[in-house]
Amino acid sequence: MIELDKERLYAYLKETYEKNHPKSKAFYERAKKSLIGGGSHNLRLIDPFPFYDVSSRDAEITDKDGITYIDFWQGHFANILGHNPDIVCEALEDLFRNRQGLETGFPGLYQTELAEVIRRQTGAEKIRFTTSGTLASMYCILLSKSFTGRDIVLKVGGGWHGAQPYALKGITSMGTGGLELMESAGLSAHIESSIVMTRFNDVEDLEDKFQRFGDRLACLIVEPFLGAGGFIFGRKDYIQRARELTEHHGTILIFDEVISGFRFHARGVQSLYGIVPDLSLFGKAIGGGMPASAVAGRGDILSLCDSSAPVDKRVKFEGGTFSAHPASMTAGVVFLNHLIKNEEKIYNKIGKLGETARAGIEKTFQGYGFNVRCTGGDQKILPQSSLVGVNFLHDHIDRITSPEQVWNPAQCDPVMREKIFKLAMLNEGFNIFHGYGAVSYAHSEQNIQASLDAVDRVAQLFLQYKK
Numbered sequence: 001m002i003e004l005d006k007e008r009l010y011a012y013l014k015e016t017y018e019k020n021h022p023k024s025k026a027f028y029e030r031a032k033k034s035l036i037g038g039g040s041h042n043l044r045l046i047d048p049f050p051f052y053d054v055s056s057r058d059a060e061i062t063d064k065d066g067i068t069y070i071d072f073w074q075g076h077f078a079n080i081l082g083h084n085p086d087i088v089c090e091a092l093e094d095l096f097r098n099r100q101g102l103e104t105g106f107p108g109l110y111q112t113e114l115a116e117v118i119r120r121q122t123g124a125e126k127i128r129f130t131t132s133g134t135l136a137s138m139y140c141i142l143l144s145k146s147f148t149g150r151d152i153v154l155k156v157g158g159g160w161h162g163a164q165p166y167a168l169k170g171i172t173s174m175g176t177g178g179l180e181l182m183e184s185a186g187l188s189a190h191i192e193s194s195i196v197m198t199r200f201n202d203v204e205d206l207e208d209k210f211q212r213f214g215d216r217l218a219c220l221i222v223e224p225f226l227g228a229g230g231f232i233f234g235r236k237d238y239i240q241r242a243r244e245l246t247e248h249h250g251t252i253l254i255f256d257e258v259i260s261g262f263r264f265h266a267r268g269v270q271s272l273y274g275i276v277p278d279l280s281l282f283g284k285a286i287g288g289g290m291p292a293s294a295v296a297g298r299g300d301i302l303s304l305c306d307s308s309a310p311v312d313k314r315v316k317f318e319g320g321t322f323s324a325h326p327a328s329m330t331a332g333v334v335f336l337n338h339l340i341k342n343e344e345k346i347y348n349k350i351g352k353l354g355e356t357a358r359a360g361i362e363k364t365f366q367g368y369g370f371n372v373r374c375t376g377g378d379q380k381i382l383p384q385s386s387l388v389g390v391n392f393l394h395d396h397i398d399r400i401t402s403p404e405q406v407w408n409p410a411q412c413d414p415v416m417r418e419k420i421f422k423l424a425m426l427n428e429g430f431n432i433f434h435g436y437g438a439v440s441y442a443h444s445e446q447n448i449q450a451s452l453d454a455v456d457r458v459a460q461l462f463l464q465y466k467k
């Protein structure tokens with residue numbers, strides 16, 4: 001890796017950003033007076049301050065200072081059709097015009113329809129909806145503990161399942177290069193010992209953990225496509241072995257498909273592996289831009305949250321004022337049906353553009369001597385993928401295969417990825433995330449080419465700060 005004077009480079013990027021965003025800066029000062037850190041989601045509160053969006057449409061987003069960006073964050077990767085697609089907005093407009101769509105406190109018609117769509121596409125026996133991926137992952141784990149009568153959760157290092165007690169271990173390493181620490185204060189001590197960590201894509205480690213803890217493991221929770229941990233596909237033999245071991249030991253296999261569900265085709269990524277987990281959780285895309293998540297899977301496990309379940313086994317996954325919110329269910333039905341109907345067209349386009357971005361970014365940076373490698377694609381699993389991760393590697397590393405590498409400063413530079421490259425691209429008019437992000441159907445070939453031209457300018461800028 002070419003050594004850069006990162007401090008000076010970042011100072012320059014910040015100065016440019018601040019100069020271009022006087023209105024956002026002023027609004028940030030106001031926001032901070034009422035909101036912790038100026039907002040309610042830390043990832044959105046970038047340094048030195050966030051830009052405040054005033055409109056977002058298709059591939060673009062415009063901020064208070066009148067700057068328009070091509071956006072690859074796209075609603076935390078949920079917006080497969082881009083921002084505010086007509087198809088969803090019009091359905092919601094109709095709903096509200098008819099004085100429907102706000103919470104009523106009744107079951108409504110649309111959740112049944114959305115459950116039918118998800119069941120048809122994923123093969124799940126039963127569904128229950130809630131409002132966030134975080135809650136869905138917590139309920140999956142409670143269901144597993146009740147069903148098996150066991151206490152230990154086997155979790156993958158680098159896996160992000162939301163901030164709920166049973167998933168707050170080993171996520172980003174907190175700068176240590178290891179993925180085994182608790183990552184939140186406020187948890188009871190026994191939680192730490194009830195989460196056992198295993199390494200992603202490491203069959204040997206998985207076998208070892210099952211040998212040591214097998215008959216005490218309630219569940220293995222894993223993203224078959226690791227999202228925040230680096231956009232890495234599970235290897236086929238790893239996912240297969242996870243299924244064999246969980247089956248053999250009577251452990252519940254949970255696939256977290258909050259990112260991967262409906263992202264690569266109009267199904268779960270699980271179908272690419274031909275593996276059926278016991279439970280899955282879906283979120284992001286299934287609400288079509290509105291808050292919704294689902295626990296989907298085996299009827300005998302999910303029935304433990306039914307009011308008819310034996311009291312000592314019953315899981316209190318039964319409430320939620322806004323569970324299966326009518327507007328979310330409507331948006332989800334319209335959105336998923338659109339993805340299904342136009343599956344070939346949509347996924348071919350976004351997958352192809354993702355491939356173009358990955359190849360172009362690597363070629364551009366490598367042309368200037370930077371050891372940059374992209375993640376998000378894996379020809380062995382999927383010919384084309386619309387998610388693009390970018391990593392700045394040290395010279396002795398030639399590719400990224402694990403989340404331990406993604407967060408290890410001795411192998412790969414997270415500061416370059418998450419801060420410096422991000423701000424440099426923002427100054428060029430591109431909002432990227434985890435090095436690039438998600439291509440949506442609203443992005444054009446020209447958008448991708450323009451982003452690659454910007455990468456070229458950014459690489460040249462970086463060279464001016466060579467040590």
Ligand SMILES: Cc1ncc(COP(=O)(O)O)c(C=O)c1O
Pocket residue numbers: 076131132133134135137160161162163223227228256257258259283284293
């Ligand atoms: C794989 C995965 N699981 C769970 C979650 C949590 O979902 P939510 O943010 O809806 O609570 C996320 C959020 O990014 C995620 O990426």
